[in-house]
Amino acid sequence: MTGAFGSRLSEVFTASGRLCVGIDPHSGLLDAWGLPDSAEGVRDFGMRVVEAVAGRAGIVKPQVAFFERHGAAGYAALEEVLSAARAAGLLVIADVKRGDLGTSVDAYGEAWLTPGSSLEADAMTVVAYQGLGSLTGVLNRAQANGKGVFVLAATSNPEAFATQTATREDGLSVAAGVVADVAAWNAASGRAALGSAGVVVGATIGLADVGLRESDLTGMPVLAPGFGHQGARIEQLSELFGSAAQNVVVSASRSILSAGPSGLEAAIDDAVAQVTAACPE
Amino acid sequence: MTGAFGSRLSEVFTASGRLCVGIDPHSGLLDAWGLPDSAEGVRDFGMRVVEAVAGRAGIVKPQVAFFERHGAAGYAALEEVLSAARAAGLLVIADVKRGDLGTSVDAYGEAWLTPGSSLEADAMTVVAYQGLGSLTGVLNRAQANGKGVFVLAATSNPEAFATQTATREDGLSVAAGVVADVAAWNAASGRAALGSAGVVVGATIGLADVGLRESDLTGMPVLAPGFGHQGARIEQLSELFGSAAQNVVVSASRSILSAGPSGLEAAIDDAVAQVTAACPE
Numbered sequence: 001m002t003g004a005f006g007s008r009l010s011e012v013f014t015a016s017g018r019l020c021v022g023i024d025p026h027s028g029l030l031d032a033w034g035l036p037d038s039a040e041g042v043r044d045f046g047m048r049v050v051e052a053v054a055g056r057a058g059i060v061k062p063q064v065a066f067f068e069r070h071g072a073a074g075y076a077a078l079e080e081v082l083s084a085a086r087a088a089g090l091l092v093i094a095d096v097k098r099g100d101l102g103t104s105v106d107a108y109g110e111a112w113l114t115p116g117s118s119l120e121a122d123a124m125t126v127v128a129y130q131g132l133g134s135l136t137g138v139l140n141r142a143q144a145n146g147k148g149v150f151v152l153a154a155t156s157n158p159e160a161f162a163t164q165t166a167t168r169e170d171g172l173s174v175a176a177g178v179v180a181d182v183a184a185w186n187a188a189s190g191r192a193a194l195g196s197a198g199v200v201v202g203a204t205i206g207l208a209d210v211g212l213r214e215s216d217l218t219g220m221p222v223l224a225p226g227f228g229h230q231g232a233r234i235e236q237l238s239e240l241f242g243s244a245a246q247n248v249v250v251s252a253s254r255s256i257l258s259a260g261p262s263g264l265e266a267a268i269d270d271a272v273a274q275v276t277a278a279c280p281e
Numbered sequence: 282m283t284g285a286f287g288s289r290l291s292e293v294f295t296a297s298g299r300l301c302v303g304i305d306p307h308s309g310l311l312d313a314w315g316l317p318d319s320a321e322g323v324r325d326f327g328m329r330v331v332e333a334v335a336g337r338a339g340i341v342k343p344q345v346a347f348f349e350r351h352g353a354a355g356y357a358a359l360e361e362v363l364s365a366a367r368a369a370g371l372l373v374i375a376d377v378k379r380g381d382l383g384t385s386v387d388a389y390g391e392a393w394l395t396p397g398s399s400l401e402a403d404a405m406t407v408v409a410y411q412g413l414g415s416l417t418g419v420l421n422r423a424q425a426n427g428k429g430v431f432v433l434a435a436t437s438n439p440e441a442f443a444t445q446t447a448t449r450e451d452g453l454s455v456a457a458g459v460v461a462d463v464a465a466w467n468a469a470s471g472r473a474a475l476g477s478a479g480v481v482v483g484a485t486i487g488l489a490d491v492g493l494r495e496s497d498l499t500g501m502p503v504l505a506p507g508f509g510h511q512g513a514r515i516e517q518l519s520e521l522f523g524s525a526a527q528n529v530v531v532s533a534s535r536s537i538l539s540a541g542p543s544g545l546e547a548a549i550d551d552a553v554a555q556v557t558a559a560c561p562e
Contacts, residue, residue: 005506011329024385026384026385026388028384030410034342063381063385063388065379065381065385065386065388065389065392066384066385066388068388068389068392068400069388069389069391069392069398070392071356071360071398071400071401072353072354072356072357072360072399072401073353073354073357073399075352075356076353077470079352079353083413095377095381095385097381097408098346098378098408099378099408100344100346101437101438103305103307103309103347103440103489104305104307104344104346104347104376105346105351106377107307107344107346107347107348107350108350110350111346111349111350111351111352116354117352118351118352118354119348119349119352124308127378127380127408127410128378128410129408129409129433129436129441129445130433130436130441130443130444131438131439131440131441131443132440133438133439133440134438134440134441136438147456151409152411155382155410155411155415156382156413157382157383157411157412157414157415158412159411159412159413159414159415160411160412160415161412161456162412162450162458163409163410163411163412163458164410164450165449165450166447166448166450166455167447167448168444168446168447168455169446169447170444173447174444174447174455177443177444177447191446192537200544233350235502236430240314251371265547
């Protein structure tokens with residue numbers, strides 16, 4: 001553990017860039033890779049991605065649903081992949097989108113953000129349908145352990161629009177409210193340039209369409225999925241996020257993974273080059 | 282599999298009543314029960330609850346966070362508990378509050394709602410921060426497999442209020458929007474008196490405070506946590522839910538579990554009697 005998550009993330013950005021490679025072993029990709037749709041298959045898939053990313057980029061994001069699909073055996077596979085990724089020096093964001101109340105949500109924080117836990121990651125994604133206040137236990141644990149939390153704010157799917165643009169009593173959209181609550185939490189709890197609490201903002205949305213401004217995202221990590229397969233182009237990074245682009249974790253999954261096990265290294269190198277060109281230090 | 286989830290739930294209500302006993306092996310309860318805070322401890326805790334509920338009530342709700350806390354070993358324990366509960370004829374609601382998009386959310390549906398999956402339950406809780414439309418794959422899978430889905434609508438914690446009362450463009454609160462979307466999905470997809478898609482509404486909230494009316498809940502299962510420890514009294518069931526009370530799964534956890542392993546049967550019998558008195562058939 002070396003200091004606050006925001007500082008660690010900044011160091012990774014400097015050393016290895018902003019690209020985050022998804023680890024998404026869904027049945028279609030397993031098939032395309034010639035791997036069985038089993039716990040062993042998702043393990044081998046994950047280990048292959050970790051091996052390819054190590055030394056080329058700095059961040060991976062396992063989508064936990066594809067491991068959970070195989071029950072306890074899938075979780076054992078995930079434990080191996082998480083451990084290998086962290087041993088390889090990669091920063092690991094567990095894409096779990098957990099959320100709950102009280103002791104339940106604390107238990108999720110314990111599972112994913114506790115040093116020594118078999119599921120230990122460097123950060124996790126969470127959902128604040130029950131309010132950011134419901135996640136206080138997870139946020140405090142993250143802060144104490146040098147871990148990070150990414151709270152879903154605005155997502156790229158059209159069905160999300162009605163909920164995420166709904167207007168709270170304070171006049172903010174639900175999405176902007178999450179961002180404001182995260183900013184307030186960072187301001188109250190840390191002194192780092194980049195906070196330990198961040199948000200998830202889909203790369204294919206227009207910030208203004210969900211009531212967000214670039215400046216709202218200042219000082220917080222932004223995990224932006226949707227590059228590549230879902231339609232956002234990496235070269236649009238500054239256009240999409242403006243001054244906040246330098247805080248963005250550029251997440252790409254299918255566009256890289258569909259290159260198959262033999263094309264993986266080249267696809268990662270290509271994406272890294274695109275990110276570097278789009279957002280020079 | 283015997284028909285649609287709503288019909289199966291109605292049968293359970295008639296045969297065994299509306300009480301749902303939570304399986305919440307958090308560290309405090311494990312300690313009070315004299316069990317280790319380990320995968321073995323959560324397994325033994327879950328098995329003891331299943332044994333006590335069988336023949337006394339009809340529904341259990343394992344809180345998955347407390348099993349996930351112990352990683353793959355905790356999931357192996359959960360598989361045993363789920364399997365024992367279903368073998369005992371109990372209806373099992375996996376309290377997982379999962380939510381995501383596309384193939385990811387489909388993977389969660391596969392894990393929890395597929396016959397033969399090692400994590401098979403009869404229903405799962407989900408979160409629609411990304412819109413009910415993002416959960417279509419899970420809802421369709423539930424319908425096809427005779428399984429149920431409970432979507433978080435209005436929860437009992439005060440920090441949830443700003444989000445869940447925010448006003449959508451169609452004039453509904455976020456909570457009422459979830460309920461309306463669930464009602465529309467049930468209407469479009471089933472003919473059963475009680476739909477396969479339900480909602481979670483905390484027992485300690487006032488429906489009107491979050492923009493809901495009793496009549497909005499007609500025809501859908503309502504999972505209501507918060508009885509007992511969190512402050513709602515079972516005898517208030519009709520007062521709280523009015524005409525919708527007959528669709529309510531009355532969920533109690535800590536108030537029963539805190540009776541300890543030796544007091545469990547009596548606490549369950551007592552809660553069943555209260556539910557029966559509060560909501561006679």
